[in-house]
Amino acid sequence: MLIHYSITIVLVVSLIERIESNRRSVSWRAPGGFGRRLSNNNNDSSIEAVVIGNGIVPDVVDSVPNQLIKISYPSGVGVDLGNELTPFSVRNQPSIEWSIEPEAYYTLVMTDPDVPSRKDPTNAEVKHWLVINIPGNQVSKGESLAAYRGSGPPLGSGLHRYVFLVYKQPTLIINHSEPVIPTPAREGRLGFKVREFARKYHLGEPVAINFYLAQYDDYVGWMRAQSALTQKPSDIETTIVTTTVPTTTPLPPVKSQRSGGIRFGTKRRNAALKTWTPKMPDKPKFPQMVCINYDRYLEIQNELNN
Template sequence: MATGLITNVSSIFFKCRSIVFTQLQAKGISSTMNKFEEEKIVPDVIPVAPKEILKVTYSGGLEVNLGNELTPTQVKDKPSVKFNGNPNSFYTLCMTDPDAPSRKNPKFREWHHWLVGNIPGFEIEKGETLSEYIGSGPPPDTGLHRYVFLVYQQPGKLTFTEPRLTNRSGDNRGLFKISKFAENYKLGNPIAGNFYQAKYDDYVPLLYKQLGA
């Protein structure tokens, strides 16, 4: 009888733990979606917020956290990006700024900073780089810009027709639309995402010099 009681108590415990985990997971999804909507990334960039948070970490352990403020100096080098990828699937990663040259006057929306396709599983370094990484370079007196990271699951390995862009020029970066790109390649909605905000600092002129501006 004692054994049966222990079994029942154990079963109830695991059921309760599962319910709590599911509730916390739902709360996390809701929080992520709310942040994307609060900062108008939905609908400025994408029609539907991703459900999973993309883990983005810069040098020194600086993490992107749903709209926290970082500086151009802190994000000048390519970050580490992690997500739950299926090793048998391919993915596209994008980093884009919808606030070029400013959030009030986004006439160059979007200016994309990074674009990698055909990522096998979660191994970004093995993907096909379409646009090399460029850090944040908001012009002076334009306030905070939103820098949005998105991951899409591809229907399979794709042949991309976009020009390959280096990080030595800003040509062909502006007037990009990740939602249009996703539509063209039938990527659906993003499965994971994150974003930070940044405004001008003393590193920006150095970046402009790198880009030949």
């Protein structure tokens, strides 16, 4: 059984790497323009065409920067003016580079203007990452106001634009009134407006930009299911009352003595499944929260823990 799981995981990882490798070779446009290929020629005119063509001007900023931010993720993928990346591949904080001026300080922003969807951005924007007072492009030495949060688009919401912006600060931002978000938690991130932030701290227009597209996949479903399963009883009660989203009692995993991974015995799994299934409504109020069946949840959890 252990050999079977190991071979399966190797095959899955190999398939994901091949898919990501193919995706890195091209870039894509968002609507209007989803699915149309672009060249990788990142001169000023091509940056302007892609940024305007994807609606980032005027949805997020008022002008197009003439510099491209170089963004590389630990998974091996890179951001390339609207290429589509998977939420799994962008789950960890990337490395960032841009051209700098000597002794200058910068602000880095990552924002999602398509919340809950591009057609209905009523909660836009989501602040995915915010760092101020960055000396040059040494992001780790800046002041983090919001820790990096990867992509997690809701089920059925289509492709989201995840926009990175760099602003050159006129001076150090010493006194600010921004809440500090030290974890990837969602709280405190909705309703962010990068224009208002830039105006408040006299940042002017951004000097560099890049963005990628992402949509819901099984990894997002796993994250949401994991979050629901690990809620405290008081949180679960509040969620049910306010959103009528079904939840279930946290299930303590069984540690495998052989592999150190996580497995569920047949009796435990069947008992858990009986409590899971009846709580899945036919027409949930928020379908993006009920986005993965129990078997698939266990499969992904095992893959991530092995």
